Amino acid sequence: MAGSRLMPPPLYSAAALTPTCLGTQPPQSANALRDLNLQAPVKELVEGRVVRVDAKICHVEIDGEILQAAPRGSLFENLEGKKNPVAVGDFVKLDTQNQPAALVEVLPRMNALSRVASSHDPREQVLATNVDQLLVFSSVASPKFSSNRTDRILAACEWHRIPTRLVLNKIDLDKKGLLANFRATYDSVPVPVLETCATNGEGLDALIEVLRGKLTVLYGPSGAGKSTLLNTIQPGLQLKVGKISSHWEQGRHTTTFSRLIHLEMGGAVIDTPGIRVFRLHGIKKSQIRDLFPEFVRVQQNCKFPNCTHDHEPECAVLSALEDGQIAQSRYMSYMEMLVEAAPDDFSFDEEVETEDEEGELE
Template sequence: MNDPHLKTGRVVRTDAKVCHVEIDGEVLLCAPRGKLFEVRGPQRNPIAVGDLVRVDMAGDPRGIEEVLPRRNRLGRMSSMHDPREQVLAANIDRLYMVSSLARPGFSSNRADRVLAACQWYQVPAALILNKIDLDKNGDAPAIRATYERLGLEVLETCATTGVGVEALRERLRGRVSVFYGGSGVGKSSLLNALQPGLGLKIGKISKYWDQGKHTTSHSQLHALDFGGWVIDTPGVRTFRLHNARAAELRGMFVDFARFAGACRFPNCSHDHEPECGVFAAVERGQIAPSRLASYLEMLDELRKAPTAETDAPPDEAPNDES
């Protein structure tokens, strides 16, 4: 059916009761129709930033009638008290895991969790090492080597002096990208450097804790003058996988794969088993110990995790109902 009142738009921001939707270059407030919330499924939010939606322009307020099928999405477990999936963003060309080398220092645990999820959801990812100006210990080359082994592109940037910003701009052009990472690593600062007119609020680093103060409070998709969109997100506190089984975690650590063939047991969980090829690779320095530590922590979590109603992997799970 071709209703002349229906237009397609891109969700820029979601609030409790309204969504900000870009339609023909203009951002309009739209109200999701109740039917989108009626089916209580495994997802907490039926509409996420980046979603393409059909909007009834004749309604007052304008109503979101339908969420178009997603190409992909990134989700996580909402919280320990709510095992439903929280969809963080949809229709992503590339997710940039943004981290800083100092103030706050690089968190391999956080990077590994998010990058495993990108593998699980089949979201292409890259790693940004920001605050390269503060890398007094020269940690960047070792971190780069660890993550290039996953087949990831690693970019070094400095939002304050502009190092690496042009290289980033080239990669963002014409695409939908997500900046994701801990608080204070410089996600919003990088966006301001990419497009000075944006004027995003940036935060101070707490002197006592050496971490950010959660300055960005909601996810928002920003249109870039040079073409494309970037979703700026609030700093990640904890990131837990939604609904993955412990046995599936192995496949999310792609750098382990070439060593797993040497494990004595074909279904080795690289945990306690004897003659483990992954463990041996760590001892030989071919896998960073921090990668195995992240894996084991996540494995332990998944073994204890509350299971939600469905066990469907992401590409089979319904993605447009609450």
Template sequence: MERNFDGTVIRATGSWYDVRTDGGEVVPCRIRGRLRLEGRRSTNPVVVGDRVVCRTDEGGDSLIEEIRPRRNYVIRRASNLSKESHIIAANIDRALLVVTLREPETAPEFVDRFLVTCEAYKVPATLLLSKIDLQDAEAVAAFRTVYEAAGYRVLETAAPQGEGLDAVWELLAGRTTLVAGNSGVGKSTLIRAIDPTLDIRTGAISESHRKGRHTTTFSAMYPLAGGGAVIDTPGIKGFGLIDIDGAELWHYFPEMLREAGACRFYNCTHTHEPGCAVVEAVREGRIALSRYESYLKILDEDEKYRK
């Protein structure tokens, strides 16, 4: 019997998509060919979190025919020097970036690039220091100082021991939250600790390189027992920015945005101009040097992509 229905994409494999209808039924769907050809630069035209219009034909096959306008999304460059993008998830209430300072180490520049994208696409972001029992206390304190000064909330957890989970649960309850990070930082372990009823695989760290193994193959949305949902994603290695104008980049560093109004020139790039309040704030320690260095590296990368 032919029928049309609206729903939310809760799993995306690249060829098949699980869509949860507004009535709660999960329907496997393919996407109509034209959705791949509408001038999209994204490698994945349909993503977890998308609101979609679907049709089941008389043969019982279901197709995604239309993607509703997205409220927001988190996006990155598909690969080095690529002009294509990869959307990680759409229509989310919050992004939770899971970070470890060792075993494995999350690079500060990766954190900053992720946060810039969240700022640019209006996704509130929170940082979570995972495996806190394995981290160096001084490094943790330094990390908190940098990112709390920038305006971000920083949580700490040791999921297997149950440490810090109450604050995470409070953050997740009633919201759709993207949980992202490098492989091996403990995303799946965290989600399973929050809701043990969820069937999410976990994995160990590779001893040879002290890097994480991918335990999540495809992005998927999981409903939480107490309300809300989490989107678990495969581990992300790099985070290239896309479609962010270099002249506007500083708008997406909240601490720079706070200082920039005092710059001598209205079009200050915060790199070399005299009377730059941002550079002065870096000198005086109100803006962390690591964050400012990330800003400069991203600017330099933007110039390379424009060539």
């Protein structure tokens, strides 16, 4: 991983630029002075990976050690509608000359999972970056499976091009035979589904193979069994089980402390507690339909090329829905996202930004 990548040593030593060589030497030619300028000392920057972001402080891993670093103020300028300049998973450069270190640069990202920050803050909040995949954890029962919640995050991963799978946990509680329905729905998308039972270990081997060697975002409602599953896979993790405090459940302004945790078998996970609502940022109505792979397969047959699959005649998606090829629950999730998405002529650039404390990260 990134931890082992250090910046090369500075190209020029500070000794070569001591003031004496300017003050006591005969005047130099413009060229020589320009050369000297080019040789201005380069600060030694260290490269690392962000494993946790608290309010105003990032925890950055460098060669297996964690260093705390404060993002430089300039990173908060020109955010262009983004709430946070740095997120868990980012590769960053640190200036370690002072304590705490300064986080001076965020390196280009391979991908980023983001959403609308909150119902009263329209900015884009980046939750995790440079990830290999996302697992959507749900339980068959207790808490009840939510199609809407599941479909929103699946659509978000489609939008951000992050591969995803569903983990259906607590299969021991499937007294009503719901599992077969969920499975049929997601097979038809298709989304790969893993069935697990954290309490008797069923399906755990398959989950281990999916996690091995990858950086995986864990997503799912509290109580789905994420911590129990992870603790079973790696007992040393000692993640708290079933103790999500009521503060999180009822939080008016949910604070999320995502963190990256290494797995002994190779790979790592990013836990994302406290994320309840997932609304895609910057998406317009006409773009939602492309986030549902089973729609994409048939929608070229709709009478109107820009069919929203809502009221239009001769709609191939509505026909597939009637035939049972498209699941009712998926269609309902689509309609809800369609209703709340911005109209196509909306300009996100003019969006009113919510001012909050400078440098605040949550």
